[in-house]
Amino acid sequence: MTVYYTKEHEWLRVEGDVAVVGITAHAANELGELVFAEARDPGTTVEQGDSVAVVESVKAASDIYAPVTGDVLAFNDALGDDAALVNRDPEGEGWIVRMTVADASQLEGLMDHATYTALVG
């Protein structure tokens, strides 16, 4: 299992051809306390860079972009009543979507933990 990071402050934990996707603690802090989250419907195919989910704070909505091309499998239902779970545990229980990885070669373009940590300083 490997964890990758994107420039848009998403992380993905990949096992086989399935990825669990969320936002990093850095992104969660920037956004502030979330009040709402939703994802594209299961079965939807998203291209890398398309919006796959939306999270909202008091003031604004922010898109979460698909880090790789694939099909949405599930939204983290726990966020339905408790979007702030993302803030409390952004890289664990506060995951946002599970999706397939259609093209593993796209993972090569993503960052590892060390590179991402250096990016956010």
Place this chain on the structure above:
Amino acid sequence: MNQPLLRTPLYDLHLELGARMVPFAGYDMPVQYPAGVMAEHLHTRASAGLFDVSHMGQVRVRARSGQVADAARALEALVPADIVALKPGRQRYALFTTEDGGISDDLMVANMGDWLLLVVNAACKDADFAHVNAALADSCTVEMLSDRALIAVQGPAAEAAVASLNPKAAAMRFMDVAELDLAGVPCIVSRSGYTGEDGYEIGMDNAAASTVARALLVQPGVAPAGLGARDSLRLEAGLCLYGSDIDLTTTPVEGALEWSIQKSRKPGGARAGGYPGARIVADQLADGATRRRVGLRAEGRAPVRGGAELFADEAGQIPAGRVTSGAFGPSAGGPVAMGYVPTHLATPGTRLFAGVRGRFLPVQVAALPFVAPTFRR
């Protein structure tokens, strides 16, 4: 934007407090502090929030005759509100209207005894100054008070905080205005605000702003709050944001602001009309307008924000207006919004649908405010 951002006298304080700064109306302003928008909003309703609103415009209008009644009469040529009957030491909400009945800004007008103090929106202050000056220069001197700052303290703990600096603040009623020394600084204090909470708006010379702000921040229960919380608070209070909820295309009647036009200025009143667009407003006061600003509560959890189109049907086929402001309301416990709907759909409880990300989410027309005000009347 080519010009560097302007700074209020509290800029250094904001940085010291860890504010996240954003451009707003040409100023570098705190949108939030480390606590965050949600916490600052809730703290203001539970305790007291301190807001820097020095970016707003403060204008002194003084009649050349020396009689404030002459300044009031002159100003009535620009606003539908009754300024002549506004007593010394009192303040009232007013609108600058245009020839086609639209609104070019909303403002507060205070009778300071021998002059009028106008507080206008930051984004409109230069245009407002020019407008007032052009219309009143014959009978009045009109001066932009660029050397004055403005701080708001809002919430149930505001009275104790300000009264600690001057006990006279406690005796003030909602919309009173007085000159009071706070922390040794001469201030103009009004018991008013933009949050629906009890509180004060405090003006002082720029050089003394930091002194007053710091003196307030050490009072029990007072915490800094930024523009993010200011917006969610005013939205819950049903208060308009000029440029979003009211603008050049909305009339006072459409905007549900008839209450700001006192009887003396309405048809049949002693000084009826006489302001730009008065005939259009009079017609609408008599016959109603075709659309109206209303509150909107989302039935689900997804916030419905400004710009969303409204529909009368679930399929999104029958247009029914649009949302002009919307956010999550921390005190209301869910998404709240304001928008314009056809008047026949403006009854609270009417079910409409808001276009959000390609879906049509159910919303209900709701009476404003979403959170009950706590003014000390």
